Amino acid sequence: METLPFLVRIPEEEGPTDVKGFFSSESIIGVCQVPVDALRQNLSNVAETVLTILEDIKEVGRFRLKEVTLQVEVTAQGGVQLIGTANLGGKGAITLKFSE
Numbered sequence: 692m693e694t695l696p697f698l699v700r701i702p703e704e705e706g707p708t709d710v711k712g713f714f715s716s717e718s719i720i721g722v723c724q725v726p727v728d729a730l731r732q733n734l735s736n737v738a739e740t741v742l743t744i745l746e747d748i749k750e751v752g753r754f755r756l757k758e759v760t761l762q763v764e765v766t767a768q769g770g771v772q773l774i775g776t777a778n779l780g781g782k783g784a785i786t787l788k789f790s791e
Contacts, residue, residue, distance in 0.1 A: 694724035699767045729769025737763060737771050738787060758790040 701721040741761060749756050762774040763785050771785075 693727040695727055695730070696722050697725045697765050697767075699723050699725065699765055701767065723767040725765060725767065726769045730765065730771070733769060733771040734763070734785075734787075737761070737773065741773075758788060761787045763787065 698720055699722075701719045701723070738761070741759070745756065745759060763771045764774055765771060765785065
């Protein structure tokens, strides 16, 4: 199984593999080998779903939607979580930009 090293939030029950405490005092961050297939599938699912949702708002009044930027956090299992705030609090993220 192909993997990529990612700095991710480590679930407490697993414990750290390579702790980097400078991200946040509340989270244990460590390097994990994230499965590429799971990451690929989850990124694709999130992107397709969000683009489907945005299909209805390509135009608002006389304005046209030109670009969409999403930030997602990767989990140790290759899961993808949307980051719902502009303040990332020092967390790493993947930024996806879509434009027409």
